[in-house]
Amino acid sequence: MELPKSTDVFIVGGGPAGLAAAIAARRRGLEVTVADREHPPVDKACGEGIMPDGLAAARSLGIPLEGEGQAFRGIRFCHDSDRVEADFPQGQGLGIRRTHLHRILVDQAAQAGARLLWGVGITGIDDRRVYSASGSTEAAWIVGADGAGSRVRGWAGLQSSGCDRRRYGFRRHYPAAPWSPFMEIHWGDACQLYITPTGPREICVVLISSDPHRRLEDTLPQFPEVARRLAGLAPTTPERGAVSASRRLDRVTRGRVALVGDASGSVDAVTGEGICLLFQQAQALAEALADGDLAPYESHHRQIGKRPARMADLMLLLDRRARLRRRTMRALAAHPPLFSRLLALHLREGSIFPFFAGTFTLGWRLLTL
Numbered sequence: 294m295e296l297p298k299s300t301d302v303f304i305v306g307g308g309p310a311g312l313a314a315a316i317a318a319r320r321r322g323l324e325v326t327v328a329d330r331e332h333p334p335v336d337k338a339c340g341e342g343i344m345p346d347g348l349a350a351a352r353s354l355g356i357p358l359e360g361e362g363q364a365f366r367g368i369r370f371c372h373d374s375d376r377v378e379a380d381f382p383q384g385q386g387l388g389i390r391r392t393h394l395h396r397i398l399v400d401q402a403a404q405a406g407a408r409l410l411w412g413v414g415i416t417g418i419d420d421r422r423v424y425s426a427s428g429s430t431e432a433a434w435i436v437g438a439d440g441a442g443s444r445v446r447g448w449a450g451l452q453s454s455g456c457d458r459r460r461y462g463f464r465r466h467y468p469a470a471p472w473s474p475f476m477e478i479h480w481g482d483a484c485q486l487y488i489t490p491t492g493p494r495e496i497c498v499v500l501i502s503s504d505p506h507r508r509l510e511d512t513l514p515q516f517p518e519v520a521r522r523l524a525g526l527a528p529t530t531p532e533r534g535a536v537s538a539s540r541r542l543d544r545v546t547r548g549r550v551a552l553v554g555d556a557s558g559s560v561d562a563v564t565g566e567g568i569c570l571l572f573q574q575a576q577a578l579a580e581a582l583a584d585g586d587l588a589p590y591e592s593h594h595r596q597i598g599k600r601p602a603r604m605a606d607l608m609l610l611l612d613r614r615a616r617l618r619r620r621t622m623r624a625l626a627a628h629p630p631l632f633s634r635l636l637a638l639h640l641r642e643g644s645i646f647p648f649f650a651g652t653f654t655l656g657w658r659l660l661t662l
């Protein structure tokens with residue numbers, strides 16, 4: 294496919310981040326071109342859960358997601374026989390098949406007037422130009438939305454500060470009616486299963502661990518309740534895997550290049566925050582592009598990522614420390630309001646004070662259990 298001669302904004306990658314950024318930039322009147330090497334709908338291993346703050350961010354971009362997929366009302370942690378659950382303080386979460394989300398975003402971006410080029414791999418950039426095998430485009434701004442393994446990041450010299458942590462996620466769908474109105478996270482030995490309702494008769498099951506060879510079949514015996522519910526059900530999608538990287542970058546802009554979505558850093562998948570973050574980043578990026586100054590995006594981006602990163606650190610600590618995990622689950626099960634408070638904080642509904650108060654209370658309960 295031919296590249297245009299010039300554009301205001303060239304977005305490399307037409308996944309959720311690239312399309313959300315395209316929609317936001319078009320709403321501010323910029324001419325936008327998006328190129329992706331795949332063809333829609335693009336699938337990817339994902340837990341497929343969007344938190345209420347992610348839906349709010351989508352709404353503010355004019356992307357209507359309510360009524361799609363399957364709503365869920367909160368989060369449930371399961372560990373051995375302990376269960377702790379909390380409703381979201383406001384609104385609901387949404388389980389939505391990745392391909393369905395992609396179709397909606399493609400339609401919205403096309404309606405907004407973005408030029409969408411599919412099957413076009415970008416092979417390089419320089420100061421004001423984007424290159425593919427079939428030509429090049431002059432761009433006032435270049436946006437790297439090319440995912441966790443971003444090449445734009447490398448081309449722009451925006452590599453991470455070296456604190457990457459990798460885990461491996463494997464996803465499948467099963468034809469089961471959701472058995473709970475929650476997104477469930479089942480904690481096992483150095484792995485988690487998380488289960489998202491994605492339709493009235495469909496659930497998405499993701500196994501995530503630090504071991505690239507671990508698979509659902511080998512791990513299910515650790516989770517007898519889930520094993521019992523899935524017994525005899527044939528998955529409706531083949532297994533699809535992806536790396537979940539925890540990556541923080543020192544900078545997400547350089548010159549006229551900006552990164553968005555997983556290209557700009559990511560939190561561990563178990564937080565379920567990736568999509569929410571990219572909607573929020575897309576909004577902040579479009580404002581900066583329209584003002585012709587990327588500096589505010591740099592600071593907004595840092596701010597947006599702080600709480601999810603803190604929550605991811607806590608979750609990964611629980612993943613690594615079996616004894617701490619067991620005691621934490623018991624403490625939360627014995628004091629459910631604490632879990633509600635932590636969930637509210639995760640969703641930016643609380644101030645930082647309850648976080649410290651909550652951590653203190655949790656610490657006290659761990660000591661006294």
Ligand SMILES: Cc1cc2nc3c(=O)[nH]c(=O)nc-3n(C[C@H](O)[C@H](O)[C@H](O)COP(=O)(O)OP(=O)(O)OC[C@H]3O[C@@H](n4cnc5c(N)ncnc54)[C@H](O)[C@@H]3O)c2cc1C
Nearest residue numbers: 306308309310329330340341342415440462554555567568
């Ligand atoms: C196992 C797992 C479970 C997850 N679960 C959840 C969850 O439940 N909820 C949640 O909110 N988040 C979840 N996430 C995170 C979420 O999936 C990501 O944050 C999200 O996919 C990032 O979108 P993106 O557009 O930045 O990147 P991607 O979705 O990776 O899209 C990047 C796009 O760029 C294209 N591309 C790459 N290189 C080029 C190139 N050179 N030229 C042209 N195109 C290119 C690719 O084809 C792709 O379409 C999960 C992640 C994993 C790994």
